Structures are given as C-alpha cells and as structure tokens.
Amino acid sequence: MTTKTHxxxxxxxxxxxxxxxxxxxxxxxxxxxxxxxxxxGAGAVGPDxxxxxxxxxxVADVVVVKIxxxxxxxxxxxxxxxxxxxxxxxxxxxxxPGGRPNVGRGVKVEVGERQTALDLDxxxxxxxxxxxxxxxxxENVITAVERMTGLEVVEVNIAIGDVHLPDEEDEEAPxxxxxx
Numbered sequence: 001m002t003t004k005t006h007x008x009x010x011x012x013x014x015x016x017x018x019x020x021x022x023x024x025x026x027x028x029x030x031x032x033x034x035x036x037x038x039x040x041g042a043g044a045v046g047p048d049x050x051x052x053x054x055x056x057x058x059v060a061d062v063v064v065v066k067i068x069x070x071x072x073x074x075x076x077x078x079x080x081x082x083x084x085x086x087x088x089x090x091x092x093x094x095x096x097p098g099g100r101p102n103v104g105r106g107v108k109v110e111v112g113e114r115q116t117a118l119d120l121d122x123x124x125x126x127x128x129x130x131x132x133x134x135x136x137x138x139e140n141v142i143t144a145v146e147r148m149t150g151l152e153v154v155e156v157n158i159a160i161g162d163v164h165l166p167d168e169e170d171e172e173a174p175x176x177x178x179x180x
Contacts, residue, residue: 036061038111040150059149061111065104068118068156071144072107075136077128079164082106083121116151123162134158 037058044053072081082105106121118141124133142153 036111038113038151040114059111059151061109062104064109064111064116064118064145064149064151065107067144067148068109068120068141069103069105069107071141072120072122072137073103075133075140077125077133078122078137079125080106080123081121082123083161111151114152115154116145116149117155117157118145118153119157119159121159121161123164124160126163126165130160134160 037060039056039058046054069081072078108119110117120137120141122133122137124130137158138156141156145151145153
C-alpha cells in the first residue's frame with residue numbers, strides 16, 4: 001500500500017504531516033506493534049480546567065486496525081479477512097498453543113491528525129451480493145471507527161480477494177485419513 005496524502009497534508013519522506021500538528025505520522029502499514037499513535041484529544045492544562053479535559057488522548061494505529069477488523073467481521077456475508085497467504089499464515093498461527101487470532105489481518109490504515117483511511121481485503125460467502133456486502137462493511141467500519149476513536153474516516157477501500165464456496169472444507173477441519 002502506498003502512502004496517500006490527504007487534503008491539507010504534505011508529504012515528508014515516507015511520512016505525512018498534516019498542517020498544525022506536532023505528532024501526525026502516517027505510515028503505510030498494517031497497524032503492527034511499534035506503529036504510530038495519533039493524538040485525538042488535546043486537553044487543557046491547569047487546576048481550573050474540568051477534570052475530564054485535563055491531558056490528551058492518544059490512539060495507536062493498531063487500535064484503529066482492530067476496530068475496523070472486528071467491524072468488518074460483524075457484517076453478514078463476510079467469511080474472512082486477508083489475502084490468501086495471510087489467511088494461511090493466520091490459520092497456522094491460530095493452531096500454535098498460546099496463539100491468538102489476528103483480528104487486524106487484511107486491514108491497513110493510514111492515520112492522520114484528525115482523519116484516517118482504511119484498506120480492507122475480504123473473503124465473502126458465495127451467493128451474497130458483493131456490492132451490498134461491501135456497502136454494509138463500509139458503513140459498519142466507518143461508524144465503529146468514528147464512534148470509538150473520534151477520527152473522521154475519509155475512505156474505506158474494499159478488495160474482495162476470494163469467495164468461500166459452501167462445499168469448501170474449512171482450513172480448521174481435519175482431513176479424513178484414507179487408511180485405517
């Protein structure tokens with residue numbers, strides 16, 4: 001994914017800085033640990049200010065990735081997220097003892113000072129209207145991210161990479177042995 005420059009932002013090397021902010025790194029990444037954080041609420045300082053507004057609130061990119069991943073999976077007709085290789089690696093990772101499912105698989109974000117853009121890779125169930133599923137995913141992701149983070153979602157790009165057929169075996173189902 002390439003770094004996109006949104007209105008009011010200027011590109012600086014491999015980072016993007018929006019006007020007016022001292023902390024607004026926009027990586028072209030998937031919200032991995034060590035990703036950047038965004039200040040979404042710069043509060044006032046001093047004892048005369050209300051308690052709820054003293055200090056600032058920062059949101060890590062990985063938080064936006066997880067919110068978007070969970071919101072996409074909630075939509076009926078979405079079978080899984082991520083491309084073929086990431087789903088295969090995820091299935092292996094899920095089988096390892098102590099491994100956790102990666103809810104951010106297939107989600108890439110760019111977070112600015114006040115805005116975010118998301119790219120989602122989805123696998124849909126066979127027979128569902130893809131246009132309707134994409135619309136529903138877009139609406140659910142935008143609602144969840146904006147409500148939970150306070151960031152404005154400027155775009156949600158959706159790529160349908162596969163269709164899950166009803167007769168396909170799940171990756172988690174053990175193959176039957178041909179010998180007794």
